Amino acid sequence: MVASGTQPNVVTLVSILPACASLKFLDLGKLIHGCRIKVGVDSDMALMNALIAFYGKCGNLDTARSLFKGMVVRNLVLWNAMIAAYEQNNAGTDAIKLLRRMQTENVEYDYITIVSVISACASLGALNTGRWLHELARMKGFGTNASVTNALIDMYARCGNVDLAKNVFQGLPHKSVWSWTSIIGACASHGHGDDALMLFSMMKEQGTKPNSFTFTAVLTACRHAGLVEEGRKHFESMIKDHSISPGIEHYACMVDLLGCAGCLLEAYKFIETMPVEPAAGVWGALLSACRIHGNVELAELVVARLSRLDTQTVTSYVLMSNIYAEASRWEDEARLSNLMRKQLLKKLPGQSYVEVN
Incomplete structure (x- = not known):
């Protein structure tokens, strides 16, 4: 142009x-x-x-x-843009302060303002401020806005109060796929796997179609509850019944589920048959499971695969070193520690110095 x-x-x-x-x-x-x-x-x-x-x-x-x-x-969009910038950059306290300043200066705020500050509270774990925002949303007529309610469910869950998250969800006159996904994810992340799966069944019974994010939450619930068969069933259903292609996050959930349940070889074969290149996080989930179950030989294979990816090499070496130590394989632990030191030296930039009298 x-x-x-x-x-x-x-x-x-x-x-x-x-x-x-x-x-x-x-x-x-x-x-x-x-x-x-x-x-x-x-x-x-x-x-x-x-x-x-x-x-x-x-x-x-x-x-x-x-x-x-x-x-x-400054118009409202400008205030909202600045609050969102604070929230996106882990400056949640500043986002809250800016909303309070809007109130002091009698600047009208909207549901977008509230959503950003609720998200900031979720990151901070600021439950009391989040409850205050919930009340503000009600007073302003945003109490049943989908974006606000989803943010509230997420905030209450991340602040550790799943009951309040459920209260918000149950009070919704219309439940969207995002509302269902938010509450399923809230239950899943706090170890309420059975509740999460029950909600998923209710969601389907009421005619709401799950999306890929819903299945991430469902597989996470299976992982936390140790429900291997349920996890396998939902992973297959996602593909066959809902025509959703699994993403890296779904594969990582399945590997984590299988690995934590002790099905290490099945998890390894599952990764090998993935139609997409396994990301470091997928191999990392299996490596962590190898440590839990003390499988040194498989852990070595996983570290070799991670080394080929050339990402998180040092992190995987640290974990492998711990696995060797826990298995009392001290020579291997010492060898890997030396290799780690060499890797770190290679990554250090060249340095020079000036000698001063």
Whole structure:
């Protein structure tokens, strides 16, 4: 476009920034940021909203904050973009403070504001603040908004209160696939596997079709409850009955389930038959299971496969070293420790020093 002599306008810049954010193209986004003066839209509200969202998603919180502070007039989208930037960058306390500042300055907030701050509370484990936000949502009429309720279910679960998560779910007049998935995941992550599977059965009985995220939650529930046969059944059903192609996360859940149950060889063969290249996390799940069950020989095979991937090599070596030590194979443990030291030395950058009198 620029090469042909056509100058971009504000609509062009605003349209490109979300793509840059999704792809984490920080340098290109900065170039667009620099274009705003040339195009003559230095303080355009839509562009500033897009820039703050872009910098937040790319992890450049300082620049996002600087842009926000530099705006004399701020609309709701701008406040929401800054709160979301805080939440995305593990600055949940700042997100909560900004909502309180909105209240102090009498700035009207919407359900998007509430969802972002609830997510921040989930990351912080801030249950009391989360309950306060729940009440705010009710007062503002957002109490049954799907995005808000899903965020509340997730927040209560991550704060360790599954009962409150269930209360939110049970109070929903209409339960979407995301609502079901949220509560199934909440039960699964807290070891309530039987409850999670019961909810999954109810979901299907009521005619709601599960998606790939639902099956991740279901397989996680099977893993926590040690229900190997149930896990196998749901994995097969996902493919045959629901035409959902398993992703890496589903394979990792199955390997974790089989491994923790002691079905190590089955887990290994399961990985070998995967139609996609197994990620390091899949092999890592099996390696952890090998440590639990003291299977040194299979652990060595897994470490060899991880070494070929050239990712998390040091991490897998540390785990393998522990496996050797727990099996009293001290010579192997010492050999691997030496190999780890060599690996670390290779990764260290070259250094120089200046001698001072």
